[in-house]
Amino acid sequence: MSVTLPNDPAREDVLAGRPALWLNPNLKPDGISDPSLPIRSAQVSEAEANWRILAPVLKTCFPELEASNGMILSQLIEAKDLRKALGYAGPEYGRVFVKADNDLPVAGSIKARGGVYEVFMYAKQMAEKRGILTPGGDITVLASAQARALFAQHTIAVGSTGNLGLSVGIAARALGFRAVVHMSSDAKQWKVDRLTRLGVEVVQHKADYTTAVECARIDAEGDPTIYFVDDERSEMLFFGYSAAASELAAQLEAAGVTVDEEHPLFIYLPCGIGGAPGGAAYGLKAIFGDAAHAFFVEPVQSPCALVHMMSGSKELVSVYDVGLTNRTEADGMAVARMSAFVADVMKPILSGVFTVADDDLFRWLWMAETTQSIRLEPSATAGFAGPEFIVKSTQGRAYQEAQGLKDKLAQATHVVWTTGGAFVPEDQFKQFLERGASLVNVD
Ligand SMILES: Cc1ncc(COP(=O)(O)O)c(C=O)c1O
Structure with missing residues (x-):
């Protein structure tokens, strides 16, 4: 328009x-x-x-x-x-x-404040739901083998120009989640490489950020094992x-x-x-x-x-x-x-x-x-x-x-x-x- x-x-x-x-x-x-x-x-x-x-x-x-x-x-x-x-x-x-x-x-960017927070809060909620973490209990169980085994069955997805993907990818991999980052064409190659080294699946779009987010959203829709970090709407971020x-x-x-x-x-x-x-x-x-x-x-x-x-x-x-x-x-x-x-x-x-x-x-x-x-x-x-x-x-x-x-x-x-x-x-x-x-x- x-x-x-x-x-x-x-x-x-x-x-x-x-x-x-x-x-x-x-x-x-x-x-x-x-x-x-x-x-x-x-x-x-x-x-x-x-x-x-x-x-x-x-x-x-x-x-x-x-x-x-x-x-x-x-x-x-x-x-x-x-x-x-x-x-x-x-x-x-x-x-x-x-x-x-x-x-x-x-x-290494302001995105640590949003991305890390949302991923860890999601992990906390999931662990509470599955009875691994009791409310008010020892939060370090999120890093236990039992929690990692649970997280490994789940994927965190996000669209990014680079830094949000880095923070979400780093946080997700640290807890043992699968992670998929949809990068816009603006993303710098070193950010892609760094994520790939961490075992994050990076999808490089030839389109802008709005499109990358849309693709990530569509991928996650209807699949309960994928949690989508929604930069367009997330109050958690x-x-x-x-x-x-x-x-x-x-x-x-x-x-x-x-x-x-x-x-x-x-x-x-x-x-x-x-x-x-x-x-x-x-x-x-x-x-x-x-x-x-x-x-x-x-x-x-x-x-x-x-x-x-x-x-x-x-x-x-x-x-x-x-x-x-x-x-x-x-x-x-x-x-x-x-x-x-x-x-x-x-x-x-x-x-x-x-x-x-x-x-x-x-x-x-x-x-x-x-x-x-x-x-x-x-x-x-x-x-x-x-x-x-x-x-x-x-x-x-x-x-x-x-x-x-x-x-x-x-x-x-x-x-x-x-x-x-x-x-x-x-x-x-x-x-x-x-x-x-x-x-x-x-x-
Ligand atoms: C270095 C840097 N500054 C500022 C921003 C803007 O943040 P937001 O997209 O949440 O407005 C970003 C987003 O990726 C960023 O990487």
């Missing part, structure tokens, strides 16, 4: 594939309490409690979680040198941090991600950051289908309310959340519907159509969405590595455009005005969520760096 986007200051740039900031006209004060939302914020606390329940078995399955006692956590890093390279040295940028999910253990919010809140407090009406918090989250950024944003709004300003970021040719939310349509609008190509080097964000569930939840709570050009992703990748040794994949760098958009752009100034933030910028905090990179093979990373270096005119 062909869709005409409504009049909006960002429309022309969005349609021309130029970087733009769209402000959500449906953002509501105290939007998190909107009774029309299909979920409740208490579900975030439930997910946090579930993560704590799972921790002992996660530690058993993944020795790298020994130090964190089975919790999958990332660092919060103050971008002291990096902010200078980015042009954010001035006091008007307040404090700038990186939430380093690029370095998350187990799966969403709440797995949402638990990151309390982790970040504690880290901000430890860093001496105050978040309240006088001290705004801006969060920049790379968005594909919307589950990961949506979950994290929802969790943060549940904690900080209107003091948290959550923005998604997408590639200029794949702004699926932006075009759908801007359209105001009840039917999902894809980037193809407005004449964009969905072509980007940012594989994790190469998604043409967002999740309808996430769109509904974000409507009253998301501040806006901005877009970035691929070349900038490589520039920022190079800057992050050379200034503070933060190793990123291209998708993961997108949020670095955030402070400039908010502080300097016309739309950003309009947002400051509308939200009463004009005099509060120096006491604001910006958190750029860097969402993947730790697992990128050395030769591939070197190529990324070379491309970034050439773009910032460095030998």
Whole structure:
């Protein structure tokens, strides 16, 4: 279908594939309490409690979680040198941090928070149903021979641009499930190879992400031995991600950051289908309310959340519907159509969405590595455009005005969520760096 986007200051740039900031006209004060939302914020606390329940078995399955006692956590890093390279040295940028999910253990991306959670929760439920695990009993039985024998008769399936497949595949194989990952054509070969080495069956589609998910869904339909991790609808994934919010809140407090009406918090989250950024944003709004300003970021040719939310349509609008190509080097964000569930939840709570050009992703990748040794994949760098958009752009100034933030910028905090990179093979990373270096005119 062909869709005409409504009049909006960002429309022309969005349609021309130029970087733009769209402000959500449906953002509501105290939007998190909107009774029309299909979920409740208490579900975030439930997910946090579930993560704590799972921790002992996660530690058993993944020795790298020994130090964190089975919790999958990332660092919060103050971008002291990096902010200078980015042009954010001035006091008007307040404090700038990186939430380093690029370095998350187990799966090397933010997808560890969703994929690992859903697979382990599914295993827990199955083990309880079969009487292997008694409610409140020793969760490490999920890693026992008896449980593995049960899981081996079941398959976990998922559609992915790469990182969700990695996290679901790694988690499923760690428990002894069969795993099938349907990869979109955007997926990088090293992600496919890594999964194949783990014994995951990888189906490589010559089509986009929406099609890969559809194929995975059809495969699973009618077969009770296949459990489909549904990135388009899964609340389990969403709440797995949402638990990151309390982790970040504690880290901000430890860093001496105050978040309240006088001290705004801006969060920049790379968005594909919307589950990961949506979950994290929802969790943060549940904690900080209107003091948290959550923005998604997408590639200029794949702004699926932006075009759908801007359209105001009840039917999902894809980037193809407005004449964009969905072509980007940012594989994790190469998604043409967002999740309808996430769109509904974000409507009253998301501040806006901005877009970035691929070349900038490589520039920022190079800057992050050379200034503070933060190793990123291209998708993961997108949020670095955030402070400039908010502080300097016309739309950003309009947002400051509308939200009463004009005099509060120096006491604001910006958190750029860097969402993947730790697992990128050395030769591939070197190529990324070379491309970034050439773009910032460095030998
Ligand atoms: C590195 C990275 N960042 C961000 C995202 C976006 O997550 P979502 O598709 O849940 O919006 C992905 C998705 O795969 C990703 O791999």
